[in-house]
Amino acid sequence: MIGLPVTRHIASDGPAVAETLMRQKIFAALAILCACPEPSTDTDTDPSTETEPSSTTETTTTPTTETPTTTDLTTGEPAPRDRKVFVSATSVHTDDGIESADAACAKEAQEAGLDEVYLAWRSVSDLSASQRFEPIDGKVIMTNGEVVAESWADLLSGNLVEAPHRGAPPGHMDWWGRPVWTGTDPSGNTIPNGTCNDWSDSSRRAMGGIGLVGVIEKWTFNHLYTCRAWARVYCFSQ
Numbered sequence: 720m721i722g723l724p725v726t727r728h729i730a731s732d733g734p735a736v737a738e739t740l741m742r743q744k745i746f747a748a749l750a751i752l753c754a755c756p757e758p759s760t761d762t763d764t765d766p767s768t769e770t771e772p773s774s775t776t777e778t779t780t781t782p783t784t785e786t787p788t789t790t791d792l793t794t795g796e797p798a799p800r801d802r803k804v805f806v807s808a809t810s811v812h813t814d815d816g817i818e819s820a821d822a823a824c825a826k827e828a829q830e831a832g833l834d835e836v837y838l839a840w841r842s843v844s845d846l847s848a849s850q851r852f853e854p855i856d857g858k859v860i861m862t863n864g865e866v867v868a869e870s871w872a873d874l875l876s877g878n879l880v881e882a883p884h885r886g887a888p889p890g891h892m893d894w895w896g897r898p899v900w901t902g903t904d905p906s907g908n909t910i911p912n913g914t915c916n917d918w919s920d921s922s923r924r925a926m927g928g929i930g931l932v933g934v935i936e937k938w939t940f941n942h943l944y945t946c947r948a949w950a951r952v953y954c955f956s957q
């Protein structure tokens with residue numbers, strides 16, 4: 720009595736179970752045939768496309784700043800430094816100190832685009848014109864390249880090739896024959912009682928040394944003159 724219902728239950732459910740098993744087999748077969756991988760959300764780089772790190776050592780180049788050389792490339796020795804000179808276009812007075820003459824030289828040099836520091840060729844009682852300048856090992860030249868003396872020593876010994884007579888660039892005006900206040904003898908020394916009381920006195924009683932532009936024998940001293948006059952100055956590079 721108990722076994723019979725069970726047998727009927729199995730028999731009645733048989734087709735449904737068989738259908739379920741068949742569906743499972745079909746799905747399994749389809750999965751094998753498709754073999755489609757699940758979409759990956761991994762953002763890692765595909766190893767097959769990775770590039771191996773380079774074994775080359777990276778070098779950093781530090782930029783270098785070139786320093787202008789003062790060496791003669793043909794001899795390896797320090798290149799000689801020339802001293803430049805021009806005649807001022809401006810006439811200066813005698814009672815406003817040696818600084819006014821220096822300022823006139825500096826102003827004209829700047830306007831002419833000259834890089835060097837320029838001072839006036841002027842002496843005072845305790846400092847001669849030649850002592851105001853450092854020694855050089857080159858020539859003394861005008862700003863247009865004309866040679867005045869082959870060396871600083873030649874200039875101070877009166878051994879000139881040509882007396883200074885050109886103004887500053889760009890015009891290089893020729894001031895030949897014009898008077899210049901110097902208070903300085905041909906050796907570069909101070910002329911006694913010839914500096915207009917150290918360029919502080921413009922009275923008729925005071926006297927100052929005058930040179931003549933372009934005249935070798937008289938370029939720095941021709942005669943003493945009353946300090947009431949105006950005159951140009953020589954401007955030398957330091």
